[in-house]
Amino acid sequence: MNQAERPIDQLLAIMARLRDPQGGCPWDLEQDFSTIAPYTIEEAYEVADAIDRNDLGGLKDELGDLLLQVVFHAQMAREQGAFGFDDVAAAISDKMVRRHPHVFGDASFADAEAQTVNWEAIKRAEREAAGEQDRSALAGISRGLPEWQRAVKLQSRAARTGFDWPGPEPVIAKLHEEIEEVRVEFGRVAAGEGDAMANQARLQDELGDLLFVAANLARHAKVDVGAALRQANLKFERRFRAMEQLAQADGTPLPTLALEQQDAYWNRVKRIERGQPD
Numbered sequence: 001m002n003q004a005e006r007p008i009d010q011l012l013a014i015m016a017r018l019r020d021p022q023g024g025c026p027w028d029l030e031q032d033f034s035t036i037a038p039y040t041i042e043e044a045y046e047v048a049d050a051i052d053r054n055d056l057g058g059l060k061d062e063l064g065d066l067l068l069q070v071v072f073h074a075q076m077a078r079e080q081g082a083f084g085f086d087d088v089a090a091a092i093s094d095k096m097v098r099r100h101p102h103v104f105g106d107a108s109f110a111d112a113e114a115q116t117v118n119w120e121a122i123k124r125a126e127r128e129a130a131g132e133q134d135r136s137a138l139a140g141i142s143r144g145l146p147e148w149q150r151a152v153k154l155q156s157r158a159a160r161t162g163f164d165w166p167g168p169e170p171v172i173a174k175l176h177e178e179i180e181e182v183r184v185e186f187g188r189v190a191a192g193e194g195d196a197m198a199n200q201a202r203l204q205d206e207l208g209d210l211l212f213v214a215a216n217l218a219r220h221a222k223v224d225v226g227a228a229l230r231q232a233n234l235k236f237e238r239r240f241r242a243m244e245q246l247a248q249a250d251g252t253p254l255p256t257l258a259l260e261q262q263d264a265y266w267n268r269v270k271r272i273e274r275g276q277p278d
Contacts, residue, residue, distance in 0.1 A: 011068070012085055015075045033076060040069040052230055098122065120160075137161050148225045151215040168220045175217060178210040242269040 005013070018028040043066040050058040074085040099122050101107035102115060109115040127140050134140075137160065141153045158164065165171050185203040188194065218225045243265040247254040254262060272278055 011071055012075075015068075015071045019075050019079065028072075031072070031076070033073060036069065036072055036076075040066075040073070043069050048226070048230070052227070052234075098126075117160075146226070148211070148215055148229070151212050152219050152225060155216050155219055165216070165220065168217060171213060171217045171220055175210070175213045178206065178213050182206045182210055239266065239269045239273070242272070 015028075017023075018025045021029065043062065046062045047059065047066055050056075050062045070088065071085060074083070074088050078084040097104045099119055101118075102109055107118070109118060123140060127134075132139065137157050138154060141150060141157065143150070145153065155164070165174075182203070185199065185206050189196075189199045189203060193199070215225050218228060243262065244254050246265050246268060247257065247262075252261075254265070257265075268278060
């Protein structure tokens with residue numbers, strides 16, 4: 001490989017070699033867009049995790065892994081004669097210039113909110129130019145997003161039309177209402193009332209409503225739902241691992257304990273985290 005090549009050119013050459021039918025990697029040759037897509041999503045989450053941990057060394061590596069996914073997709077498209085990596089880079093460059101007329105043109109906006117409104121207007125014009133007939137305020141929201149992220153986008157778009165709660169208090173009230181409806185459905189399931197499949201379907205529906213309202217509350221709080229859930233996951237994992245260690249140190253492995261005893265270890269871990277006497 002020519003050492004004078006830019007790193008991105010080296011990466012493109014490596015991927016082309018991996019996909020070479022003559023002497024390439026069997027695993028890479030077996031892949032297509034659909035089989036690689038889950039890895040692409042996974043790598044994006046790995047990037048977010050490195051950011052959450054403020055691990056800049058890890059972030060560099062994870063961004064490389066994510067870039068590899070882009071290169072992989074571009075190589076497969078090039079093999080089909082659809083487009084290549086340069087086309088991908090050119091398209092996003094054109095899009096960024098087009099969507100930032102206040103930076104690359106003469107437009108000006110009073111604040112970030114006004115700029116965001118203009119951004120959405122440009123995106124809508126792009127969809128119309130591409131022949132999209134959907135004129136809804138919700139048009140263009142990808143169905144491939146994680147559902148929590150799609151929920152927030154749907155709510156944000158609807159809010160721009162004025163369809164929104166005036167603040168967090170009515171959302172909290174709605175959250176309590178949805179919790180009660182979930183409680184009722186759980187009661188029906190426990191009592192064995194009616195058809196089991198119908199009960200399960202209603203329970204899923206009510207839980208969906210509950211999660212949707214919870215996402216709405218996070219939006220009103222200007223809290224990223226994904227970041228909040230990742231933080232909650234990390235906290236749970238940290239505390240559970242600490243429970244295991246404490247129980248093991250006491251000679252009583254966690255699985256051998258009753259729930260009440262396990263809960264006592266959980267509360268003990270929380271006290272230790274807060275600097276309270278153990």
